[in-house]
Amino acid sequence: MRLSLRDRYIRAMRVSLFKTTAGMCRIDAVAAISRKLLPLHCRKSMQIILCDNYDEISACAANIVKATVKAKPNAILGLATGSTPEGMYRCLIQDYENGDLDFSAVETFNLDEYYPLSAENEQSYHYYMNEKLFRYINVPADKIHILNGEASDPDAECKAYGDAISAAGGIDLQILGIGENGHIGFNEPDEYLRADVHKTGLTESTVNANARFFATRDEVPRYALTVGIGDILRAKKILLLASGEKKAAAVRALLDDHITTQNPASLLKVHSDVLLICDRAAYGE
Ligand code: GLP
Numbered sequence: 001m002r003l004s005l006r007d008r009y010i011r012a013m014r015v016s017l018f019k020t021t022a023g024m025c026r027i028d029a030v031a032a033i034s035r036k037l038l039p040l041h042c043r044k045s046m047q048i049i050l051c052d053n054y055d056e057i058s059a060c061a062a063n064i065v066k067a068t069v070k071a072k073p074n075a076i077l078g079l080a081t082g083s084t085p086e087g088m089y090r091c092l093i094q095d096y097e098n099g100d101l102d103f104s105a106v107e108t109f110n111l112d113e114y115y116p117l118s119a120e121n122e123q124s125y126h127y128y129m130n131e132k133l134f135r136y137i138n139v140p141a142d143k144i145h146i147l148n149g150e151a152s153d154p155d156a157e158c159k160a161y162g163d164a165i166s167a168a169g170g171i172d173l174q175i176l177g178i179g180e181n182g183h184i185g186f187n188e189p190d191e192y193l194r195a196d197v198h199k200t201g202l203t204e205s206t207v208n209a210n211a212r213f214f215a216t217r218d219e220v221p222r223y224a225l226t227v228g229i230g231d232i233l234r235a236k237k238i239l240l241l242a243s244g245e246k247k248a249a250a251v252r253a254l255l256d257d258h259i260t261t262q263n264p265a266s267l268l269k270v271h272s273d274v275l276l277i278c279d280r281a282a283y284g285e
Contacts, residue, residue, distance in 0.1 A: 004074045046240075046268065047275045048253060051282055054243050057277050058087025061175070061241055064275070065092060066101055068173045068237070074105040076165075078174035079133075079234075080185075081110070081125045084241045085175055086132055093136040107143040109165055111176070111185035112226035115199060117149040123213050124149055146223040147197070158197035158225055165197075166233060174235035178242050181205040182250040182263035186226035195230030199223060209246075229267055238274045240265070242282035251282050 021155060051057045065088070068075050079085075088219040095101040110125055119126035126146050134144060151157035165171065175183050181203060185194055188203045202210075202222055232238070242251050253263045254276065260266050268274045 006173060028238055030188075034067040049275065049277045050281050053279055057084075057199055057241055057243055058091050060241055060277050061085070061239055062251045063096065064239055065173065066095055069101060069103065069106060071100065072172060073174045075106070076110045076168050076170065077106060078171040078176075078227075078235055079110050079129065080177045080241075081112070081128050082177040084177040088175070088241070089133040093133065096137045100139075102189050103137050103139040106138055106139050108145060109161075109168070109170055109171060109227070110146040110225050113147040113149040113233075114221040115149045115154060115223040115225050117145075118222050119149065123219075131217075136283060140239060149221075149225065151225070153183070154199040154225055158199060161225075161227070162197040162231065165227070171235035172237065174232055174238045175267075176232070176238060176240045176265075178240060178247055178250050178265050179206055180246050180250060182253060182265045184229075184240075184265050184268070186224040186231075186276050187229050188266040189192040189264060191261060193261045193264055193267070194228045196228040197226070198228055199225050218223075229264060233267065233271050235271075236273065238241030238268060238271055239278045240268065240274060242276065242278040244279070245284075247278070247282040248284040251276070251278055252284055 049060055053061060092101065096103065110129060113125045117124045121127060127144060147161055148157050178184060181189050183189065183206060186200055186202065188200060188206060202224060207220045211220050214220050250263065250265060253266055258266060259269055
């Protein structure tokens with residue numbers, strides 16, 4: 001039987017999938033995973049850890065963040081919002097409270113922020129990050145960077161944010177969720193994508209998906225400030241998290257060899273160190 005390139009790729013992915021079992025996602029297990037998947041990595045393919053459930057995704061992702069910070073205490077972390085990384089943040093808070101993790105030298109850059117929206121608004125990503133992570137751990141306040149959703153000059157805000165990422169030395173580990181339409185950060189499907197930090201409009205799909213966080217759909221801002229695809233691809237390592245069947249179509253598009261601006265996450269295929277951690281539902285099983 002002659003297999004298409006896509007089928008061969010998916011088959012290669014399947015035989016190399018790492019099946020997690022409860023409790024296996026400790027740092028040493030993650031190191032073992034990396035070794036096991038090294039041949040795939042060398043072929044510049046995305047590595048995948050297939051988890052049984054959301055808690056496994058969260059523990060596994062947190063352990064990779066933890067390993068990164070332990071190896072480099074002044075690591076530059078790119079952080080994401082949305083429901084998906086919440087469990088990972090809970091695990092990191094636990095590690096910090098257990099005295100297992102110290103963020104005192106860490107610097108963080110968030111992916112995006114709605115525009116216009118005040119940092120005090122409960123739906124802002126400023127508010128989210130403070131409530132879900134920062135108020136519980138010890139990242140110094142002046143090392144936390146989130147785009148200002150109230151900037152009077154959004155272009156100047158975006159330029160300064162990109163410059164600050166470069167001045168810090170670039171992102172060591174970028175955490176990403178994925179939109180149902182394949183967006184990463186707020187880089188929405190389009191004919192053209194922007195490489196650097198910019199102001200963008202939100203698609204109807206994203207407004208609908210994110211309306212669940214707001215009292216009414218009309219309250220969802222129609223714009224956002226976001227790091228660009230170039231900023232994301234310059235990160236040294238990328239951790240992409242996906243959970244639930246609503247993400248299955250976007251994840252499926254990561255498993256073939258096509259790259260399209262209509263699925264921004266597909267551009268991650270050109271990066272040599274991307275790890276996708278997902279559950280069976282997001283993987284389409
Ligand atoms: C928002 C964020 C993205 C995030 C996406 C998915 O649109 N801008 O960074 O990845 O939502 O969110 P969730 O994890 O809630 O599905």
